[in-house]
Amino acid sequence: MNIVSKVRITSPVKTDDVIFLMMKQAYSELQSLELDLSVEIIPRRKRTIKELFKNDSSPVIVISHHMPVLYFSAEEKVFYHENTMRFKLKRFNKYGDLPPLIEILPVASSDAVTIVDATMGMGNDLMLMAHILIAAEFHAFETHPLIYFVIKEGIVKYHAADITERITFHYGSAVRNSLVSTADIVYADPMFETTIGQNSGMQVINRQITTEHNEQLVSELVKSSQCIILKAHFRSQLFVQFGFDVIIRKSSKSHFGILKKQTRK
Secondary structure (H helix, E strand, C coil): CCCCCEEEEECCCCCCHHHHHHHHHHHHHHHHHCCCCEEEECCCCCCCHHHHCCCCCCCEEECCCCCCEEECCCCCEECCCCCCHHHHHHHHHHHCCCCHHHHHCCCCCCCCCEEEECCCCCCHHHHHHHHHCCCCEEEEEECCHHHHHHHHHHHHHHCCHHHHCCEEEEECCCCCCHHHHHCCEEEECCCCCCCCCCCCHHHHHHHHCCCCCHHHHHHHHHHHCCEEEEEEECCCCHHHHHCCEEECCCCCCEEEEEEEHHHCC
């Protein structure tokens, strides 16, 4: 289970009535996600983020017109951003270079398939697939309520509606969810085995949340899925343990593996 019992919602220093309405909407949604989660709207009063943590260490979500930003501390923040996805899309659009994740998928870009992203996290791989697989429908799962909220909201605000309307966001685990067994493809990036950059949002997530054990997560997904794509550290034993066909990426610390039901031992 993820250990989060309280979250505070506030505004930027400069605010308006629209932002106050958005704060109330965020309050209602966060309360609906977890019965045990205490949600509080606090006035900003021109305080810095550091000052907001002076007497209270609980996380803060700053609601703005742009997108919400989640602070676990004054130095640790999470928000949606494209990261390396922008460069991958640029190369695809300009040169037709398929990103490794797209290359391993056993579908064409125009196929009307259903894909489950079992580990949404920062949402970069989800949005890479959504941009290139133009006819696919997606179900994205995230088990941490605060990360689920800020990444979902960031994606919806940042990307065009014709892309985000093909994505259904789910708070909770994909394990034992019926969507896993009916999807054409299930994607999983446990991410916590890998070496993560010191300043990345993923490193902040890694420190802040408790996830399902990688082996247990992959085991459950393998049992239920027709086809699973796994992203993991190149030394990960998960590839060998479950019999994935691995695509070697010599210049990367992470590799992709594919396992189809008909090829399992």
